[in-house]
Amino acid sequence: MQFTDVVGQEETKKKLIEAYTLNRLSHAQLFSGDIGFGGLPLALAFIQFIACLDKKEADSCGKCSSCLKMSKLAHPDLHFSFPVNSANDSKKKLSDDFLTEWRELLLENPYFELKDWQNKIEVIKKQCIINVAESQNIISKLNLKSFESEYKFLLIWKAEKLNLDAANKLLKLIEEPTDKTLIFLIAENTEDLIKTIRSRTQIVHLSRIERDLITLYLQSKFQLDPDLAFQLASRADGNITKAIEGFKDREEQLIFSDWFKDWMRNCYQANVEKMVRWVDELSSASHGRLKQMRFLDYCLNVVREGMLIQYGGQSLQQFQGEELLFIKKFAPFVHENNLIQMMELINEAHTHISRNAYAKVVFMDMSMRFANLLHFKKRKFVPQD
């Protein structure tokens, strides 16, 4: 990672380079700010710069043997610590046990957040922390001499996830690091970091990234058209991770919209063969339970929107274009005679999926019952005397 790959933060880049050039580097620095402001890529670019064998004025060369290893996150003097799930049932307890996944995710997108990391290591519902065994491992590693670079580098991502024992164990190292060691802590909520650690570091405050820079980044990273990139950047509040999240949500919503359309067509036609195929697709392992649950949330929103269109209520304003056109066609099928049952059916499926029920059975059952509900007639209004 070079400085040029880091979006925005130009002032901070200058200050870091200046601190290095004037030999005023603090041995422990705390990069503080939202994950989407880019503390992780910035620290990596700075580390690569320091270790570069052919530095330019404002960036590493990107070509020397050190830069090549750094860019693959495989430099022997670059050490990482990050939260992992170290529950008793897990054999993997240290960051080193997850290095392959870490490198893959980081190389794909350095602006990821904790949720993406938990997804990557498949521990969505369990807590991830940096534990005392990890602190011990760090201390042992940093006691060794550096292999190739003048410095040893330790990067602690989500340092606020250091538990109390782990943080206390690291205190001495942070206060008096082993020779030629530079420690970079990256944290969003520095308040959650114990005071004694905070007070021993030099804090580098990161700022929001300019909207136009986020727009350009989205255009080049995901080949988005300029209008869409601008819209996403405008809602991101200077936070690249938020902008990427917005883009992924939108992509997923388009997939859900197609699933919903197919589902409703099959249900309306009561076409069992197509229903079975749809259920097979939705239940396939590649989608996973969490995605299936998000799809069911989407279905609930569509039914709600259909009801609002039908009865002239305030729109949820989540739907646009073709998606909205389809919901308008669907709306007449939602009425007071089946609305509650439709919502109960979807909620029930959501509960079953969340409790690990067999997805095929849940979705098939839901489809058959939904097909029946779609054909319920709207009750005629009969005024009472």
Ligand SMILES: [Zn+2]
């Ligand atoms: Zn270099």
